[in-house]
Amino acid sequence: MATLNPKAFPFSDQIICPGCKQSITLYDHIAAEAVACPSCFTYSLFSDSGHPYVKERLIRIANKPVLPIGTTATLRDIEYKVIAYIEKKEAAYTQYKWREYMLYNYAKGYAFLAEFDGHWTLIAGKSFYPELEKAKKSFSNTALYNEMEFNLFNSYRPIIDSMIGEFDWDIRSERIKAQEYIRPPFLLTMEQNLSTQQEDWYLGEYIEVAEIAEAFKIPAGNFPSKEGIGANEPSKHRTRWNGALTISGFAIIAFLLVQLLVGWLRPETVLLEHTYALDLPPKPVDTTLKKSVMVTGNHKTTDSTATSIGNILQDSATAINSVNEDVVGNFEFKSFKTPTFTIPDGPVPLEVELSSPLDNNWLSTTIELVSEKDNQTWSLTKNIEYYHGYEDGENWSEGGTHETVLLSEIPPGKYHINMYPYSGTRLLNSLDVKVTEAVTLWRNILVTLLILCLYPLYCWYRARRFEVSRWMNSDFSPYQTDDDE
């Protein structure tokens, strides 16, 4: 166990490596039970008399430690001294390698700085976080600590590749099974000693290189560069999403309140509602009919003339039927004018609703809103069409008997509407017209809500992509679908 002292680090001491006879500095020599020589990588244990003896020879460390053994730094208000450096890998997937720096604090004991792919985590045990006593596994790949739920990210057996420095236990003899649970930026690690079955919990927090570099006064460029996404790396996209969601939420509430205020100040009011009869205009004088009657009256009837008369009468009948019908077979009804209505306050949006009892036909009308003050007009054409039938065993229908027209920013004043209806049938007999002022502009509301949701949705998408990428390194990804398996 580490030497604890409330005031300062203990004095360092030196021993001679039994492997290479080089001097090794011990920074907590009272507690040290094992030492790995930084010169020859001999792993030695201390006998009861305090003399080191060789236990095994380790392989050379693969990387030069970024944080040299013996350097001190104040990290997050706690003073540490680096006393060991360990290179580890997973037993099952040996390509996954990481590095740990053992930090010693005279008042609290040991902590670790772990680095994997350039991502750093500051890890400590119960002496730093007493609440870890209550940490426990939960259901379905989760763990609980301090009323926070952590998700299982990795389960593995760590193996030591090589190391240098001092340890207060025989680190090479222990066999550990580890489970890592994440709740970025936190990492909760459960280490189970396979010999004693004892479980120890550790809490880690993601730490940026800049913070470590500043604390240890080492240039940030000396640190390994980041690769990929760290297991417990905080998502800046999630932070951005939270901010955007809050701002958009308040903006949407403010906008809806404005809409309610406008609706209260200018309620929807029906200005005109009437059913108009659709009449065909008077028949024009038919000169063809008169001419044919003249022909039959002035000549004797023969077979050939009888045929001519028959043709002429047939043409006449067609002519009578096609009264008011244009060249493409449309019927133009009499135009009409609505009574005057008043828009008291404005400008307002004006809605004109049209409906007609159509049946497999269409009606088109030119609508002309006319200001009686200055003859300013708003003119447009609107079609209503309704078709239905039964085909291939199914009923179908298309269109409807009802249409609306929306006019924007109509100033206050007196108005009437001129209507010029025409249709594909002469049998249509009525057209309902309803004029409403200050209608709720639902499209404005929907467009505003859509715009205000765009950025939060973008942030959410980026945050999700970030999480999916993070969990791609895990066998326990909640984003893994059946298709991926």
Add this chain to the structure above:
Amino acid sequence: MKQIRSNIAYFAVASAVVLYFTYDAFNGIAFWQSNTVERNAGYHGTVAHSGYGARFYHK
């Protein structure tokens, strides 16, 4: 710090959107209105301009 700047920028954009549509709400301006031809007062057979009032038009 970067996050705070980002939030301030988005707050400004969201406020501008709300103000823009608040102006429209008080002035009866529809974001879309029916495709309309407007003739000014004293119309003598010439279309003065089209698309009065609304931001966009549809049939």
